[in-house]
Amino acid sequence: MDARPVRPRTPTDALLPYALIAAVTGLDMVVGATILLALLAAPPALAAVGSAPRQVLLVGTTALLACLAAATVNGIPASQRAFVAYGAVVAVTAAGAYASGAHRRAEAHRRDAEEHRRRAERDLAAAQAVADVAQNVILGPVPARNGSLDLAVSCTSAAAGARIGGDFYEAIPVPGGVRVIVGDVQGKGLPAVTGAVAVLQAFRESAPAAGNDLLAIADHIEERLARRTGGDEFVTAVIADCSHTGQVTVVNFGHPPPLVRRADGTTRLAEPDLPGLPLGLPFRDADGPGTCVVRLRHGDRILFYTDGTAEARNRAGEFFPLQERGALLDRQDLAEALTDLRRDLAEYTGDPLDDDAALLLLRFAPTPADAPAPPPRPKTRMRPAPPARTPRR
Template sequence: MYTISQQHRHLGGGLPTGAGLARRAPTDGVVLSRQAWAPFLPWALLVVLVSVDVALPAWVVIAPALAAVPALAAAVGRRASYPVELGVVTAAASFIDASHNDGIFVVGHLATLDAIALTTIIGCATVWARARQERELAQVRVTAEVAQQVLLRPPPQRLGPARIAVDYSAAAACARIGGDLYDVALTRWGVRALIGDVRGKGLPAVSTASVVLGAFREAAYDERCPSALVRRIAFSLDRSLPPDTEEFVTLAVLCLPSSPNDGSADLQVVNCGHPAPLLLRAGQAPEALDPPEPVPPLGVLSPEDVRPPVLHHPVRRGDAVLLYTDGITEARDAARRFYGLRQRLAALQTGAPDQLLARLHADVRAHTGGSLDDDAAALLLRYEP
């Protein structure tokens, strides 16, 4: 579900915050190198080894252990020259060891120097390679963030009659985007919100998600009926998928009216194989907005046969609707138990939309112990005409 690492939440106005489902992962590399005191570890090890050698009897030789000093420098260092500096100092310290153990064979001391030199060279190469990988990883993350801004545009905090918040997390390592998708549009018929889940992960899922989002952004302003909107998406998806593919997309489309008539209004929901949105109303348990009849995901049927029914449900000022993907409901704890979204929402549904999603995110993380196995998205719209 929500990953790791791979970590970023967009709330109103598109500003990234640190509490979202997709949060920034720590830069790959040795953890010690991120600590301020880590560069002093090789020096401490050198002092300990020399001190122990001086304190031990002359016939006890630990000089070969000095090769560990430049190796540790490579593990914690950020510069390729750091293992060299420690290697030179360690080689000089080995002469102290040789002078203390006056009975040591010259060949033994030469072997120690060779070990120190070899470890230093390998350490330099390791630090250089790690730095190069981190630069490439940083570039990939920047590219992914740009792609996310294009594909998954963060909605404004307020759009027409709705206040909006979004949480998103990609499961793929070092990624910001995956197979889950969402979008919101303000049309002459009200606010249209889309959430979906593409089968699979990685670049193929991102490509399919881009097709669905592009079709939605075009059809949302042309089609009055949400069922016709979904049918347009189905045709676009059918044209883009290769023949005999097994790709499919679950999605739900929510329509909120611009303004209530006589104090009441109906929201509309079209669902194609997606988890049912949840209606959150003060003082009541979350209510699932199940479709009138089950409809398979897009890509299963021919687009000519895609005619999903529209669910009409009364909505009042202050009601909120949560659209989400199965990355949330299928999140498991250490005992492999699923996350109980409806039960947990009963205690989490108060507060502003962004606060609610922040609490939901933290609760899911606590349930899973911090590990997320699938892409996950959550889109919350509160009706405040």
Template sequence: MALVTAVDLTAGPGVGFLPLVSLGPAFAGLIGGWRRTVLYGALALLLCVALGTYDGLFGTRRGYTALASVAGVTLAGVIAAVMRGRREAELASVRSIAEVAQRVLLRPVPRSAGPLQIAVSYTSALAEARIGGDLYEVVASPYGVRVIVGDVQGKGLGAVETAALVLGAFREAAHDETDLVALAARLERSVAREVDGEKFVTAVLAEVRAEEQAAVLLNCGHPAPMLVRSNGTVDFPHPPAYALPLGLGTHGSEPPRSYRVDFAPGEQLLLYTDGVTEARDADGTFFPLEERAGLLKAPGAEAALEALREDVVRHASGPLQDDAAMLLLRYR
């Protein structure tokens, strides 16, 4: 507005810069509230009247046209500011609800349970998203520390609903079932009953008991966990036979079988979803998880997992194509 005023005073009335005074309330309506827009609109009208009088334009149609332009743009700016304010308030409310839903669906895991130090990371493929189809949970049950990390097929609210179903069933069954095979069967029944074959869930279950230097795993079509030994070597313990993902067990496959792996003090077990290993860089190269295992040497489990998460995001050099969840168990 100051620039338009200076140019108008310099160039004179023949150039016709006066209507450009309306840029002030126009930009105010884009970035400010309606009160700010009204303030700049009133200032623009005063400048328009003053400059029009100075240029002698109010004896002609040009002066009144310029005044009408400024008034019209100011009114449009005020309406736009009001509507934008309402949308921002609605968005803030939706985000608040999403954050509450996230705390209910993906509750904070305990930092320690039994002999384990625990850390978790969740990176959404959408920058503004708070929840998605990846899931994780840790339960200190009478049978040991039980963990699940899973990935629901598909995206959107349907995937979130299925994730909530699996987590609810796991939280209850983890305290009741005596072994992981029975626990997986109970999850299978819950998913098959509710989703009716429309969705499935890949998942890996783990159980660690304080008196045993071993972990029991059960894999339902999920990427194999990464086991980092105390000497720095890396292993991906695969099951003797993969079970079908949860929700597809009615297709007549063999029931899932659990298997044991050595898991001693000083070692770490990383459970993750395929959003981690399938993160691609600009050349289309997948994230080399095994090569990055050294990032987990940080003294604290949370710091170690955060370093790995940052490396995944850095490797992708942009938004991830899929949600990426990681859960780290460090045997103290």
């Protein structure tokens, strides 16, 4: 439907059909040729453009009376030519009134649709504002710099009008580095969001106090999940201990492996030899979760992500080639690197994402100030110098 605004009618527009009636009637009476009477069907058609049906009928009635008056003056009020003129005026008036009514109804529908669109936009903006606040409360910011580590995060939701979903991330500074979790709760919508909240709460409680035992964090998360649903909920996740020395220990619970982007341009997956089961399933009853240790060098990066990125497909059904897109992570600004990756992902799929997508990018970039201070040198006790001997004579 054409959404262009309609020009408001002016007094000149309203008087123009009557002026045309007067001109045609006067010319017909002067010339005396009834052939001009058929032209009186034009004013109702002109009035139908932008006028209400009542105004069209008023103009048509005036034109019909003028046609009858002109035919009477010419002495042929009941002739065949006069009746053709009468019929033309009546037919055009009826058609004009119907068209005017249809146009009015369409214009009213357009205005209603426009108001509905604006109201929906206001509601969506309000929902997004609430979702932004919720995202800040649930996910929270991560430290952009901690020791020798730089971090950036991004999370988008597949739910219409939402900014959060079942995907989550967190990075908590601990002595000697940063402890990271990135994961995906089964399902979508509000149940997935509440599941993500439970996992994040358990991680925030246990990560600072777990020492070097990442499995203790996983046990605490599983206890929280079991209390929530009685063991009917599971979560895929990676928990990583990222040291200021560049060593990253990744424990994988059925989650896509992190992507390591070396400073020399090579790319590999931090894939464990033995894949682990998701949290919420008896991973300790199996062979244990998959563990992988990565040693980062200066400028190396590691990307943690969820299956919304790994399993995104184009219209041909092909998976997004994440490893081949590793160069997108080379930008100096990590947040801009994630923006480029999201944009490339959207262009590859050609459609909005049908799954949530969380990203956490970490770079190992030590500076001289990050180097550990040398141990203090032991203090030595100064002995007084022996008194000088005087030579014997």
